[in-house]
Amino acid sequence: MPIVKRILCLANSKKMSGRCVAGREVLDTAPGPWIRPVSARPTEEVSEDERQYQDGSDPRVLDVIDVPLIRHQPHACQTENWLLDPGYYWTKVRQVGWAELQRYVENPATLWTNTRSTYNGANDEILQADADALPNSLVLIRIPSLELRVFAPGAAFGNPKRRVQAKDTLNKSAFYWK
Known part of the structure; x- marks a missing residue:
């Protein structure tokens, strides 16, 4: 079973043949640590299939997303890296507005x-x-x-x-x- 982390997406940029997606963990009391889902490929970019929602759409900045992960996988200064579980869709929970973003x-x-x-x-x-x-x-x-x-x-x-x-x-x- 994957470890599911709920993140507020704060980055979705081009990287090699895929994307680099990252955000802060959404916790009840305060914003959590940064999480960057990465693939098992040497350059760790996240492919379209690995990052899509079940309806085929792509995560957007300010989406709150449940991301299935396998394990924490820091690499050099990128301590935020987590190996994603490519066998599961990502789930959009909701979207955050500018006012809520300020707490992050x-x-x-x-x-x-x-x-x-x-x-x-x-x-x-x-x-x-x-x-x-x-x-x-x-x-x-x-x-x-x-x-x-x-x-x-x-x-x-x-x-x-x-x-x-x-x-x-x-x-x-x-x-x-x-």
Whole structure:
């Protein structure tokens, strides 16, 4: 029998030939830990068949989902990983609104070590060894403001390819993201 965890879906992004789905466990008293269902494939992406509801639809962000799992399977800094049970459908319980989402927001002192930056970024890089020493790889934060900039970092060298970069601040630390 699988272990069924009820999660609030907070991520459903492309990964290899499948998706990366993750969320916080829904408990009666307070939000629980992060859970990221992963497959048994080497790259751990979740296929369409493995993540669908019985009606064939796909989980969406803010869905509350019962996910059948086999065991906790942390990998390096991704301590949230759980091996999914591909023999069962996922079950949508309900959907959460923005007001209820606020109780899941976290307030970490920092996202990570804040010691490395790429040429055009700020605090946007971390060494794998430093990441592996962190207690988790996922966090839901509230950003009071977000600035987007579009620029061509290689224009001076004949490369007109543009990049979109986000700038935000968390506890007085600036971040520039790709």
